[in-house]
Amino acid sequence: MADEFTVKSLTLLFDRPSEPLITPKGDNKAVFQLTDQFVPPDYENNGLDLNNRFGEDATETIPLKNLSQVPQFPNASQLPPDADFSLFLPKHQEMATEVIDVLMSVPENQLADFLSTCAFSRVHLNPQLFNYCFSTALMHRRDTRNVPIPNLAETFPFKFMDSHVFQQARESTQVLENAERTPIIIPRDFTATDLEEEHRLAYWREDIGVNLHHWHWHLVYPFTSSNRAIVAKDRRGELFFYMHQQIIARYNVERLCNSLKRVVKFSNWREPIPEAYFPKLDSLTSARVYAPRQSDMRWQDVNRPADDLNITIPDMERWRRNITEAISTGRVRLEDGSTQDLNIDMLGNLVESSILSPNRQLYGALHNNGHVFTAYMHDPVHRYLENFGVMADEATTMRDPFFYRWHAFIDDLFQQHKQSPYVSPYSRSELENPGVQVQSVAIENVEGDGAQNTLNTFWMQSDVDLSRGLDFSNRGPVYVRFTHLNHRRFRYVINVNNTGMARRATVRIFLAPKFNERNQPWILSDQRKMFIEMDKFVTTLKAGQSTINRDSTESSVTIPFEQVFRNLSVQGENPRQDALAAFNFCGCGWPQHMLVPKGTEAGAQFQLFVMLSNYDFDRVEQDDGRDQTCKEASSFCGLRDRLYPDKRAMGFPFDRPSTSANNINDFILSNMALQDVTIKLQNSTEPNPRNPTQ
Secondary structure, eight states, X not given: OXXXXXXXXXXXXXXXXXXXXXXXXXXXXXXXXOOGGGOOGGGTTTHHHHHHHHHHTOSEEEEOOOOSSOOOOTTGGGSOTTSOOOTTSHHHHHHHHHHHHHHHHSOTTOHHHHHHHHHHHXXXXXXXXXXXXXXXXXXXXXXXXXXXXXXXXXXXXXXXXOTHHHHXXXXXXXXXXXGGOOOEEOOTTSSOOTTSGXXXXXXXXXXXXXXXXXXXXXXXXXXXXSSHHHHOOTTHHHHHHHHHHHHHHHHHHHHHHTTOOOOOOOOOTTSOBOOXXXXXXEETTTTEEOOOBOTTBOOOOEEEGGGTEEXXXXXHHHHHHHHHHHHHHTEEEOTTSOEEEOOHHHHHHHHHTOTTOSOHHHHTTHHHHHHHHHHTTTOTTOTTOOOOOGGGXXXXXXXXXXXXXXXXXXXXXXXXXXXXXXXXOOOXXXXXXXXXXXXXXXXXXXXXXXXXXXXXXXXXXXXXXXXXXXXXXXXXXXXXXXXEEEXXXXXXXXXXXXXXXXXXXXXXXXXXXXXXXXXXXXXXXXHGGGOEEEEEEEEEEOSEEEEEEEEGGGOSSEEOHHHHHSOGGGOTTOTTHHHHHHTTTTTOOEEGGXXXXXXXXXXXXXXXXXXXXXXXHHOXXXXXSOBOOGGGOOXXXXXXXXXXXOOSOTTTTSSXXXXXXXXXXXXXXXXXXXXXXXXXXXXEEEXXXXXXXX
C-alpha cells in the first residue's frame, strides 16, 4: 500500500484540475518539483522558472522522477483540454482505455514511477479524461487502494450546480478573507418553475448525492477496458440491471408521492419527446454549456464525424429486434455462430453493452446509444458545433427527466426476460424458511418523537466546499449551501420465533407504496416492480424467541453522509477515516439522506416487507473459504475482489413474477411479514448540524 506521503501526493493530482502542475496544490501549497518532462506544453519557455518561483514559498515540495520511457497517448492526446469527455462516445472510450492501460502497466509497488506517470498524464491530457482514468487506476491497482478518491462534486463542481454560483465564488475568494466567507445559497428552483410538471421531481433528479451515486457506480463498473479483469467483476451485468431497476423503482415511488403517474417507457423512437429539460449547467473546463432540450424534439440519426459517430434509428431498431429475439428464445448467438443460454448477467452486459457482451456486432450498444441519441438531438450532424447534453455524462445524466423514460424501456427488456418461460417463478420451497416465523415488524424512531410505524422526512441545508475545483482563484474554503431531502433516523424491530436449532438467516427489507396512482390496491405483478430495497443483512437466530434491532444508518444499500458530501482528506481524527476510504469501492451506493421517499404532508401509505430467507440458499463461500455476510456488503456495488455476497438473484424475492399470488398479502409466508407504514413530510428546512458554518 502507498505510504502517507505518496497517498497525499497522488491525491493532490485531483486538485484544481484545469490549473497547470507548475502551481501550488492543496491548502498547504505543496509544489511538485518539475523537470522538462513535466512542463505543460503552453509553458515550455518559462514553466520551470515559474515552478521554481512557486517552490520558494511552498510549505512542501514533491519530487517527480524522470521517466525512462515517456508514456505515449496517440489517441488520448487528441482530445483538446477544453473539450468535455463522455464514456458514451466510442472515441472517448478508446482514449480512456489507452490511458488506463498506461497507468495500470506501471509495476505494482513502484509508486515513484506511478506518481510520475500520473503527473505526466495530468500535464498532457484533457482534465476530465485524466480524472476518470486516474480514478479508475487508483481503484483497481492493489498498491493504491488506500488513496481516497475525492467525489466529483469537489473537483468538477460545474456538473452539479448552477453556473452563477462560480462567479459568486470567485468574487468571494478575491474580496473576502476565509473567515468572512459565507455559504453561497443555491436556490431550489433554478432549472424551472412548477409550471413544468416534471419540476416537482427536480429535488430528486438534481440531488448531488443521487448523481454522485450514478457516477461512482460506473467508475467501479466501467464497461470497457483492454484489461478484462477491470470489467469482468462478479455478476457485473446483473448489477447493471439491478442498480438501474432500483433507480426506476425509487423514481416511480417519488412520482407517486408528488401526485404523478409512473414514468412512461420510451418505446416508440420516432415520436416526439414532450419532456423538455434546461439544465443551467456550464462546463468550466470547456467553456460550453450543457445544451438544453426543447419540448417535442425527436431522435434523429446521428452523424458526427468529429466524434466518430454514425448511428441511425434503424440501427437501434435492429439491435432491439435481435435482443428481443434472444429474450423470447432464451438463447444468444455468439460471434462464431453458436448459441448459448441467456441469463440475467449476460443480458445486462449485452444491453449496455460492455466488452463482456457475447456479440457486440449483432446486439450493438443499445443502452449507451440511447444516451447518445438523446444527448445530440439538438445538433445530430454537428452543424452548429454543439457539445452533448447532460444525457451523455455519467455525472449529469440522472438530472434529465428523459433518463427515466429511457431506463424504463431498458428495464422492461430485463422484465421480459424475468417473465419469460426460461426463468422459473420461485417455488414455495425457495421462498420459505422452515421453522422461522416472523411474528411482528415495527419501525421505531431513534430521532424525534414520531409515532411507531411512521417515517419522518424533512428538508435539510448542507454545505459543499468548492475550493478544490475552483481553478485560478485564491485559496481557502468556498462553500455552497443546497437544500436536499432527509429523514429522521429510525430502526427496524423484528420479532422472530425460531422453532428449530440456532441458525443464520438473511434479513431482507423492502418498502413499496400501498396504493397505485389511482389510489387502488396493487396487483402483485405491478407492485413487485415498486419495492425498493432498504436493507439486507445476515443475522444469527437463537432457538426460540428473539428480537432483531437494525438501525437505518446500517443499511447495506446506502453510504454515509460523510462519503457523499465531505472531503475525505480533511476528516482529521475521525475514527471512521479508514472505513470511509474503503468506500472508494464497496461503499459506492445510494446516499443515506435519500433512503426514505419524500412522502406527503398528510402522510403517504406504504407497506414494509420483511423476509428472513434460508441462509443455506443464500450463502456465498468466498475464495478464501470464509463466509461473506451481507452486513459488510453494498447491495448495489458488491465487494472488491470478492463474490457478490448473496447467492440469490438480485432483488429476490421480487425480481420474478409470482404464479400463485395475485397481491402481496397472498404472497406472505410464515418467514415474512408485512407492516403498514406512513411517511410524513415535515415541509420545513433545517440546517445541517455538521455544516462548518451556520
